[in-house]
Amino acid sequence: MNAEIASVIWCLSIVFWLVIRWPHRRRARKTKVVTDQRSRAEWIALTGCTVGLVVIPAFHLATGLLSFADYPFFMIQGILGSTAMIGFLVLFHLSHRDLARNWSVTLEIREDHKLVDHGVYARVRHPMYTSFWLWGLGQALLIPNWIAGLTGLAAVAWLYFSRVNKEEAMMQAQFGPEYDAYRKRTARLVPGFV
Ligand code: SAH
Numbered sequence: 001m002n003a004e005i006a007s008v009i010w011c012l013s014i015v016f017w018l019v020i021r022w023p024h025r026r027r028a029r030k031t032k033v034v035t036d037q038r039s040r041a042e043w044i045a046l047t048g049c050t051v052g053l054v055v056i057p058a059f060h061l062a063t064g065l066l067s068f069a070d071y072p073f074f075m076i077q078g079i080l081g082s083t084a085m086i087g088f089l090v091l092f093h094l095s096h097r098d099l100a101r102n103w104s105v106t107l108e109i110r111e112d113h114k115l116v117d118h119g120v121y122a123r124v125r126h127p128m129y130t131s132f133w134l135w136g137l138g139q140a141l142l143i144p145n146w147i148a149g150l151t152g153l154a155a156v157a158w159l160y161f162s163r164v165n166k167e168e169a170m171m172q173a174q175f176g177p178e179y180d181a182y183r184k185r186t187a188r189l190v191p192g193f194v
Contacts, residue, residue, distance in 0.1 A: 006078045021092075038106040091127055130190065
């Protein structure tokens with residue numbers, strides 16, 4: 001595998017990401033929201049994710065204007081990066097499937113919201129965020145550029161650390177002891193680890 005093929009794999013992953021998310025966005029628009037904790041800081045972090053994970057790498061691949069910051073590409077990066085992207089897409093799909101109508105792009109509680117603790121939510125509380133970390137890692141491996149490769153990981157770190165405590169506090173306020181018990185038996189991102 002060379003850097004060109006790695007770029008194509010990154011582009012295909014972005015297409016699959018859009019295809020997986022599309023039906024969930026449509027359904028979310030029709031599902032009533034009862035608690036809305038959206039804030040300006042959250043929208044800035046979400047916009048940062050779009051810029052870091054999509055706009056900057058796409059700009060780099062389309063124009064080559066950031067090539068001064070390239071680092072060498074080895075085949076092993078391509079293999080590991082492709083594996084990370086496959087992991088991202090599988091986990092992204094499964095977490096959407098399991099959250100179903102309870103999913104929101106921001107911090108929201110929907111009408112008749114259920115605490116999901118089955119499927120990929122049985123052992124971790126934030127599998128979708130695990131998938132985003134894999135996406136950032138895959139980007140860093142597939143796009144060998146200090147700027148376009150690493151802005152994804154920086155954006156995911158920003159979103160994750162600014163959001164995860166707020167999200168857990170919102171879920172605790174909504175589900176009380178049920179969420180406390182769920183939190184005790186699960187990890188945040190990786191089963192049995194973190
Ligand atoms: N943090 C989760 C979900 C991200 S989507 C993950 O990484 O997989 C964010 C929305 O999902 C939040 O607004 C919240 O309403 C909802 N949510 C998060 N965890 C949930 C759970 N276990 N059950 C039901 N809804 C959940």
